[in-house]
Amino acid sequence: MESILPVDFQADALNRVIKNTIQVVEDSKYQIFEILDQSRAELNSLTAELQKVIKETSDTADMVDDLEGKFRLSRIRLTEVSRDFVKYTENDIRQAYERATQFQLELSVYREKEAYLRARRDELHLRVRNATSSIERAEALGSQMSVVTEYLSGGEVGQATKMLESAKTRQMVGLKIILAQEEERKRISREIHDGPAQLMANMALRTEIVERMLGKQDYGRVQEEVADLKKQVRFSLEEIRKVIFNLRPMALDDLGLIPTLRKYTRDYEEKNRIRTVFETRGKEYRLSSAMEAAVFRLIQEALTNAAKHGDPTHVVVEIAYQTQLVKISIRDNGRGFNMDILEQKANQHAHFGLIGMRERVELLEGRMEIESAENQGTKIVIHIPTNVENGKGYEDGEHELGTT
8 A cells, every 4th residue: 555655645646736837828719719709800800901091092082083184174274275376364364273173172182081091001001911810820729729729638648657658659649749730720820810811812902993094994004903903813823833732742743852852942942042952762652642641741841941941051861762762862051050959949849840750750660860050050860660661660671671
């Protein structure tokens, strides 16, 4: 009995810690929900004001067009009466002058009002976009809180104790995968909102302008607007294709890993202005669909980290096909980092980029090595066995190859 009591006491203490943690997370989640409600109310208010300003801007633009026409006609009238002193009296000239002056003053006022409304409209567009982004971040954080709460409250104390004793391996990886999925959903939502959705909203407004010009039979400006709309439609289509490619490059299934990576590295070089070289060694062979997707995502994550944190000017990606093994190398000439600091962040679970890559490689029964130093660039080497599906692990493949 004396040997069991300390274990029971530890279990009770662990249970209290878990319950307290769950309570803190729940309280934080409700605070996030309150912030969300306030943010949504503010977004609704901004959206309503934006719609009102858009309509007022459109009405003011119509008034400016009308006043410009009246002012132009009044100038013509003033010129006409000023030239013919026989036909028109001094009173006619004064009235024509006053009328032209009145239209000029009104036109100036409405032009200033239109400029102010356009500036206000742009400001509200920005505030709506920022408010939407804040709501998305809060929603993602609330979702992550829910995941943590469910995770903490889902098992018995004995299971939690076992999880802690096993150093949070498989369960922790599972949680990180869920959080990564939520982060990916948030990123996709943000890309669609800031890209295609904004462009389509703008096109809807432009079509209203075209309709108004058609009513005025201003076919020259209609042609210009339609030409500009065609450009925006093509640009929107390209943005949507980029989102689809980031979700799942169709070329992976149609063409395979290597052609897809060649296209991705070319796009990466163009987008980030980083000289990118892609090389292959050995005799290429097709991997399973899941394996090719995993390799593509690993290289994508490595290049994203390089551009985000390393500030390199040159990156080299190399894939070497060996017997029952694929070796991936990504090296850059960026800022690099202190490996000791990386290990400390890994122990604190604070560096999800490279650490997340390492965990995914381990799930594939592979191995990842990182070489880096401050101001000396970074090199990542990944070994992935291609015979995992046959029940052989990395060590088996390594033994058959006789290499490391």
